[in-house]
Amino acid sequence: MAMPEYPTALGASSPDKITLLGHDLAQDVMGTVSFGELAFWLASQRRPTKGETRVFEAVLAALADHGFTPTAIVTRLTYLSAPDSVQGALAAGLLGGGSRFLGVTEDCGRFLHDVLRGVQLPLDEQGWDALALETVAAQRGARRLVPGLGHHVHKDGDPRTPRLFQIAREEDLFGPHLSLFEAIGRVHPRILGKTLPLNGAGVCGAALADLGLPLELLRGFALLARTAGLIGQLAEELHNPVANDIFLSVDLNNTSVPPDPHLDTGGSHG
Incomplete structure (x- = not known):
């Protein structure tokens, strides 16, 4: 019975070689191609010109970090809650990339x-x-x-x-x-x-x-850039933590109020 084939122009491995975009990863890409150039190449499957790489990498730099945005804050707070899950902290920040930030x-x-x-x-x-x-x-x-x-x-x-x-x-x-x-x-x-x-x-x-x-991937490039920024947020949190102060500023200053009847969504009863 013939085994199915799954063609790809991206990464493929054999016992002694890794091929990426038709090139030997170890010999032709590593130490030769910048990460920004590679990201463009992977998405378009064509190698960008120097000018295209410069513009693309300028975009990545522009979107990498912009201070204590919600994406940065939630990454720090998630790391505070689950320091054993760096991936969870990064994912939490990236999931906040929407119509108001990054999207x-x-x-x-x-x-x-x-x-x-x-x-x-x-x-x-x-x-x-x-x-x-x-x-x-x-x-x-x-x-x-x-x-x-x-x-x-x-x-x-x-x-x-x-x-x-x-x-x-x-x-x-x-x-x-x-x-x-x-x-x-x-x-x-x-x-x-x-x-x-x-x-x-x-x-x-x-x-x-x-x-x-591809227009469908533009948010992906924003998230690619912000991933670097969120790693920076976590690196700073390790040495100059603020997440616990943010948590306590809310937790110690909340005020109990009566339930708001306007929050009743009018769902089915009975």
Whole structure:
């Protein structure tokens, strides 16, 4: 009876050799290919250019850590509760990557890609501004937010955004997603009546989309970057712990109140 075959262009092992992406892992990859370059290569199954690697690794750096975000706090608290489970602490932080933190990278990339469907390129700056005005107006009319617009801390401008714009331009990789995102930054005050920053997670999504990486994996790249940051959070927690203080600040300061009848969900009875 013939054994089934499971073809893969990724990793495969024999008794004396490991092959990765068609190359000898030990001889051709280890010590030669950077981790960022390899991550891009694995996801796209094509080796990135130096410029693509630079932009991609800039995105990873931008998303690695951003302070005591919920993902960092829950990682530290999970480690406090289960110090025997580093994997559990890291997983807890990564599971918090959603529509408010980290997930914006994918949301913005997908949003820009959807807007660009059917648009005749190239556009000049006036054309990008017109498209951006139409886009923001449509979102406001539908009472939907524009992904990547606004930040709870960097209200006067996210420092990651102009830097990533600069790097993409230097590498001639400033494509239509970044162009539309930049135009949204220019024109949105005309529609919204206020100026909001283009945030780092959003510009990362635009940059990744311009690199041609799968839209379905954009959140995965954000999580890849944040994994490094969460390892850093745990490393700091080992030497300068704060998780117990965070826990006690809640545990010792909670206040008992009567049950809230509004929390009754009206489920079935009897």
